[in-house]
Amino acid sequence: MTTAVGSLLATLPGHRYTDPENFAREQEHLFESEWFCAVRSADLDRPGAYRTVQVGRESVLVTRNRQGELRAFLNVCRHRGARLCTEESGAVRRGLQCPYHAWTYDLDGKLTAAPNLTRMPDVDRTAYGLHSVRLREWLGYGWVCLAAEPPSFEETVVGDVAERLGGAEVIRHYAVEALALGARRTYDVAANWKLIIENFMECYHCATIHPELTDVLPEFADGFAAQYYVGHGPEFASEAEGFTVDGSAGFERLPGVPDSHDRRYYALTIRPQVFVNLVPDHVIVHRMFPTAADRTVVECDWLYAPEVVARGADVSHSVELFHRVNLQDFAACERTQPAMSSRAYRAGGVLVPSEHHIAEFHDWVTGRVG
Numbered sequence: 001m002t003t004a005v006g007s008l009l010a011t012l013p014g015h016r017y018t019d020p021e022n023f024a025r026e027q028e029h030l031f032e033s034e035w036f037c038a039v040r041s042a043d044l045d046r047p048g049a050y051r052t053v054q055v056g057r058e059s060v061l062v063t064r065n066r067q068g069e070l071r072a073f074l075n076v077c078r079h080r081g082a083r084l085c086t087e088e089s090g091a092v093r094r095g096l097q098c099p100y101h102a103w104t105y106d107l108d109g110k111l112t113a114a115p116n117l118t119r120m121p122d123v124d125r126t127a128y129g130l131h132s133v134r135l136r137e138w139l140g141y142g143w144v145c146l147a148a149e150p151p152s153f154e155e156t157v158v159g160d161v162a163e164r165l166g167g168a169e170v171i172r173h174y175a176v177e178a179l180a181l182g183a184r185r186t187y188d189v190a191a192n193w194k195l196i197i198e199n200f201m202e203c204y205h206c207a208t209i210h211p212e213l214t215d216v217l218p219e220f221a222d223g224f225a226a227q228y229y230v231g232h233g234p235e236f237a238s239e240a241e242g243f244t245v246d247g248s249a250g251f252e253r254l255p256g257v258p259d260s261h262d263r264r265y266y267a268l269t270i271r272p273q274v275f276v277n278l279v280p281d282h283v284i285v286h287r288m289f290p291t292a293a294d295r296t297v298v299e300c301d302w303l304y305a306p307e308v309v310a311r312g313a314d315v316s317h318s319v320e321l322f323h324r325v326n327l328q329d330f331a332a333c334e335r336t337q338p339a340m341s342s343r344a345y346r347a348g349g350v351l352v353p354s355e356h357h358i359a360e361f362h363d364w365v366t367g368r369v370g
Contacts, residue, residue: 008352009359012366014345017192017337023293024057025369030272032056032146033368035157037274037287038135039142040301041070042181043089047107050096051089054289055146060133061085062142063096065107070137072144073130078111079103084130096130105130139276140177140303141285157270164268166231171276173256176283179303182315185323187298191333192340193273193290194365196298199329200267200275200286201227202355209328212321216240216247217265223354226267233264233278243279244317245324251281251308271364277322281305282315284322294337300326 016022038053039062050063052075059075061084077084082100095112097104104113109130117123134145136153143157162168189196199205203225206214214221219234226234236243242250243265253262257280266278275286282304289297302319309315339345351358 008350009356010350011348011358012194012362013348014340014342017194017340018293020293022369023192023290026290026365027056029368029370030056030365031290032058034147034151034272035136035143035145035153036272037141037270038062038072038144039070040181041137041140041142041177044070044142046091048092048094049089050085050091052085052087053144054291055144058146059083060144060146061096061130062135062144063092063107070135070142071108072133072135072142073109074133076131077101077103078128078130079114138177139171139285140179141287160270161268161276164227164230165266170231170261170266171278173258173261174254174278174283175256176276176285176303178306179254179283180306180309181301182282182304182309183302183319185300185319185326187300187326187330189296189298189330189333190294191296191330191337192293193288193296194361195333195336195340196288196296196330197269197361198358199333201225201269201358201361203228204352204354205332209332210325212245213325216243216321225354226265227269228354228357233261233266236263236265242281242318243321245321246317248317250279250318251304251313253280254282254305269361271361281308282318286326298326298330 032055036055038055038060039051043051044064047064047066050061053060053062060072061075062070062072065071075084077098079098079101082098084096084098095104095106102115103111106112109132111125111128134150136143158168161171165171203220204223206220216237217234218237226232240247242248244250262280268276273288277284282302285301287299291297302315304315
């Protein structure tokens with residue numbers, strides 16, 4: 001449990017951000033045991049389209065089958081263990097063929113062909129199919145879980161959303177699953193994944209490093225993040241017409257967003273690796289892919305009403321705002337990472353009162369990793 005230091009709370013000790021053995025435990029007990037947001041469903045736009053994603057220590061292959069359904073498998077050939085798909089993304093016409101010995105699987109994972117397979121009656125085509133992975137679609141993304149008995153999706157993923165917004169029904173106003181991809185940026189961050197989450201959860205730093213963001217959301221200059229309050233969304237500055245880098249107008253409000261959510265920003269963390277940002281005319285989704293104790297790849301999607309993307313509207317002003325926020329945040333995390341191995345941070349640091357909700361995240365991690 002988190003230790004109190006007077007009116008302050010202690011952070012995790014420094015080695016929890018640098019130790020490879022600790023990171024391996026996190027891979028096993030968090031990324032390989034919880035629901036992990038792997039792909040945007042619309043990226044796999046036809047049967048045979050696939051993407052490979054690193055989930056903990058495993059490469060997971062997500063594809064769309066002939067019936068138009070997403071399927072997920074461990075990216076391992078059942079013959080001799082070769083990596084089945086070596087590219088990050090692509091498409092196959094008929095099946096998934098191992099480049100080593102040409103064992104071939106259909107898009108539901110069943111073994112369909114192999115050299116001299118008819119002469120090997122002991123090879124059961126179903127038993128030697130690909131190792132399947134549990135998959136759920138929600139908010140327009142495919143979420144996978146490697147656990148033999150996955151935790152309840154409703155209690156964990158949906159539960160995180162409900163706890164932050166004051167109810168799971170709130171996010172339905174934005175119809176995220178129906179939005180179209182307007183832009184995507186990928187960031188390779190030289191920092192531990194927990195530092196990135198901690199940074200996103202607090203706004204004590206906002207007045208220091210986010211001038212563009214605090215111009216649009218002046219409440220953030222006071223140091224209290226949106227996630228500090230259940231159901232609260234900071235209001236846009238009176239002179240800001242939209243959630244854009246220069247305060248210029250954005251687009252029409254998404255159809256389901258009520259007046260009570262107009263001109264407001266909502267941020268939420270879905271543990272262990274997703275951030276969702278809700279504004280009236282678009283939604284921003286971050287997915288983190290931790291690759292080492294000191295390296296995290298972050299993929300960020302800007303989602304708009306389909307008609308906005310279809311007509312080729314200029315989304316650069318809204319994209320630029322959070323792109324700058326991302327660069328500012330990730331630079332701060334990279335400045336912090338080296339100090340995690342310093343003797344000055346062996347016992348960790350402290351959380352000021354406006355950051356106390358981060359202690360709940362630390363307790364969550366510790367409770368699962370030990």
